Amino acid sequence: MFSRIFKYLPFFSDAEVPYTVAARPDTGLYNAKLGIWLFLASEVMLFGGLFSAYIFLRIGAEPGYWPSGLLNVPVGTANTAVLIASSVTVVLAWAALKMRQLAKYKFYMAITILCGVFFLAVKLSYEWPAKFNHFGVFVRQSAASKYDEFLGNKHLSETGQAPRWEISGHLLDAPKGSPYADQAHHNAEHFAHETHRHDAVTEADDDYVIQLDPVNADPDSKENDRPHFLPRPLSSKLAVIKAADVESASTFAPRHSTYFATYFLITGLHGLHVLGGILVFLYLWLPIKGGTKLYQSNPEHLANRVEIAGLFWHFVDLVWIFVFPIFYLL
Amino acid sequence: MSLKAFHIFFILVSIVFAAGLSAWAFKTGASDALGFVSGASSLLLLVYGMAFLRKARSIIT
Incomplete structure (x- = not known):
């Protein structure tokens, strides 16, 4: 039964997936790029809804019930810098693949992964636990x-x-x-x-x-x-x-106030996106079939995969650039 | 939109963010050091963005 199902899923079969490298004539894009932009459009709606909720909750808060200055600004600033740096390294990794420099690609991608892991580690091992003890x-x-x-x-x-x-x-x-x-x-x-x-x-x-x-x-x-x-x-x-x-x-947990409820919801959802990005980058970095092994048979296909993952990563970093000031500074 | 174009947009937003952080730090009196560092970061990102534009034109289509 599974083989019947799998034969319709290109990931599990040897079926040729069209337009992974060349642009599709009617859209002018390779399929994955169209797909990622449709996905990012839905993400804009998701985070846009949450940011709207934040704005209305903040405007509607009774005087004295919307806290400020409770988050660790130096840590948040450092994490922001790390995410911006990771956006630079993922582009450098993509550019290295475009120039067919596999070693450089691996190096820059490794730095990107480390930046993502650092961001999550700081959030989960320091920032959130400190709040739970306040x-x-x-x-x-x-x-x-x-x-x-x-x-x-x-x-x-x-x-x-x-x-x-x-x-x-x-x-x-x-x-x-x-x-x-x-x-x-x-x-x-x-x-x-x-x-x-x-x-x-x-x-x-x-x-x-x-x-x-x-x-x-x-x-x-x-x-x-x-x-x-x-x-x-x-x-x-x-x-x-x-x-x-x-x-x-x-x-200082979600039940404390609408401030912390929205803080944990938005930063938690953002953190899940960072985790997703790290897993995809790991897949593209490891010497496996869809990862750097693909470089041997079709380097442009791998470059396109990295471009798609890079677009997602830039979106995730962009969300953080909005999250940081509204929760940490204002 | 390609990764190149999105990256340029992202760097532009980052420049605005760093400049805003610098303004916040000076205006509220939170930290002059943060104001200087984020202001310098804003300039650094501007220089990087221009260098990226120049270089990416020749290597990434």
């Missing part, structure tokens, strides 16, 4: 005056800025039964080890204790009125917040 508590507006030493809303009101309702940092103690109790316990042990202080855990069963971010440790400081390129370290100041005064509390 905690934010949105205080009820009716109780906000009790916590103004951490929110600084008097200062924000005097300077004409949006109010702040969130107190964030590392969670050191959580109310009884909280799903974050283990994380809090781990952080509290680390805090005690680092500072030799043992006031991070309270007697009460309904307290959140948070080791504060600089923005909440000194909320009236003018330093908080501007963005910072380098992330600022946590302060040693603690905030104790009653569970009854809390509107919502979460790590």
Whole structure:
């Protein structure tokens, strides 16, 4: 049965696929190029819809409920530079194939793959885990005056800025039964080890204790009125917040806010595209039938495959150039 | 559109991005160093783009 199915799938059979090298007379393009542009058109609609959702969610957010300055700008900038560099190397790899320089092609393609792997590794091993260990508590507006030493809303009101309702940092103690109790316990042990202080855990069963971010440790400081390129370290100041005064509390995960929901959705989807690009590049780089072995029989066909993969990679990098400023800078 | 043309478009967008990042860094006071580095990157990308245009014309059709 499988052989019957496979005979219609050119990938698994020896059937001749037309117009892989020469342009098809009616379209003026080889088939794969037409295919990739149709695919990229659908991708524009996919990411366009998500970016539109981001814009409308941001415009519709209540004042003080759209965070900023929570992402690591140097890391994001470095990752952007890596992706731009990978777009250059993939074009150099393609140009090398066009000039029939296989060794150069392999070299530039290897660099492109490494750039993609570096991007994903940074995202998955550093950026995302750092967010999952950061905690934010949105205080009820009716109780906000009790916590103004951490929110600084008097200062924000005097300077004409949006109010702040969130107190964030590392969670050191959580109310009884909280799903974050283990994380809090781990952080509290680390805090005690680092500072030799043992006031991070309270007697009460309904307290959140948070080791504060600089923005909440000194909320009236003018330093908080501007963005910072380098992330600022946590302060040693603690905030104790009653569970009854809390509107919502979460790590910086998708459930934290629409900001993080859209951040993880768009960067996650983008990351999947980067992974897909890496896998295709690996296929074209390895000495297998569809990869560099193809160079021996039909180098132009391999060059066309690399061009198609390169077009996809450029699109993925272009998406990131829009993602970076809207999430990290604005 | 070929990879060559898309690459030129991509480099143009990258130049605008780097210049924008430089403007953001200076205007908000986030970091002067970032402003200088991204401004220099913008110029570097411009030089690369022009060199690519010149060279690609002769080797890639």
